[in-house]
Amino acid sequence: MKTVFMLGVLFVMSLAFASMVSAHGYVSNPESRSLLCSEGVNTDCGAVVYEPQSLEGPGNFPEAGVADGQIASAGGVFPKLDEQSETRWAQVPMSSGAFTFEWSLTAAHSTTSWDYYITKEGWDPNSPLERSDFELFCTYNDNGQRPDFTTTHDCEIPQREGYHVILAYWEVADTANAFYQVIDANFDGEFVEPGDPGDPEDPEEPVDTPEWNADSVYLAGDQVTYNGATYQAKWWTQGDTPGSSDAWELVDGDGTDSGNTDVLEWDANKAYSGGDQVLYNGTQYEAKWWTRGDTPGSSDVWVVVS
Incomplete structure (x- = not known):
């Protein structure tokens, strides 16, 4: 009888554990810090390169949740992500106003809400991220529903210029946990490589x-x-x-030599950085900033070299 009871307890615990770990996801548009790590754009990221979807930490943010200084890593899960400076991470081009955020879920989970925060004007980009740096600008309540594996939210981003960080926060309904995704954004409209200050006032x-x-x-x-x-x-x-x-x-x-014979054919699935050159339909192009999937000759991101 005791053995049957213990087996029952273990079964219930295993179900609870499976429920806790079943929810995973990352922000795929715009590409989050952890996703750019997994794609090799951000470097020296630690183990998050293998699982950008696993930034899970305590919920009820900002009243509770993860500690200040550990927001990007979801409470120290992947501590490298908490390194913060104006040039540490690649910055994706964004604009203020209407924007549709997209989550890619590897395992859906019943959800309480989705919240979007952005750093305030005048924040210090060279100090660890703290909850006081952020202000809430968009919320979606799911009331316990299970989301689609691709989930989108239409939001209105406040007016910003230069480098800012967006925190996309997913609070699940039947555990005490939540998922944290930070997005490094450049509101001057260009992709900024890691290590590049991208200061328009210092060309x-x-x-x-x-x-x-x-x-x-x-x-x-x-x-x-x-x-x-x-x-x-x-x-x-x-x-x-x-x-x-x-x-x-x-x-x-x-x-840059326009006669470079080592230039490869354009690949729609490959990410290119500013200065990269490709061949497309017999013409050589150069990327003006970070791009992926934009066809040379049909997008302003590419300029004809020869």
Whole structure:
């Protein structure tokens, strides 16, 4: 009789445990910090690269929940995510106003609510994230319903400029836990690579490229402008007109060789960063910022190189 009782207790406990761990998900649009870790865009992330959906911690945020300084890691589950600075994480381009957030769930779970917070104006991007940094701007109540595996919410993002962090919070209904997903957003409209301050007030100094002079001697690698285009000498030359001589190659504004034979064909499933080059339908393009799935020649993210 005792053995039967113990087996019954273990069975109930196993059901409870299965219920607790059955709910997992991450924000797929815009791509969250943990998802960009799993995609290799963010680096030095720790084990979250294998399970970006598992940022589960105590619920009832912000009255309770995870501790300040551990919001991004859901209470220290993946502590690397709590490292915080203006240049630590890739920043996805976003705009204020109407936006549809998308969650990808690997296991659905009955849900209490979905909340969206954004850092306040004047927050310190170089200090650990605290609940006092955030303000609530969007809420959806599910009243215990089980969500779809792809769940979307239409929200209105407050006016922001520059780098801000959005906290997407999913509170489940039949456990005391919740899921935390932070999104690093750049409201200046461009993707910012990790380690790049992306400060629009401190642009990179432009390269001073001289106009071509028929009397000047140029060595391999020298660059000139001619008829509004920039050219680079392939070898020693004098008097050879750019655009009309094999001694010159057309280059982009950053001096990238447009004749690079190592450029690969564009892949719709691959993520590209600013400066990456691809071939598409016989034309070479360069990405102006981070992109994935945007077809060269049909999107402003790509510029023709040659």
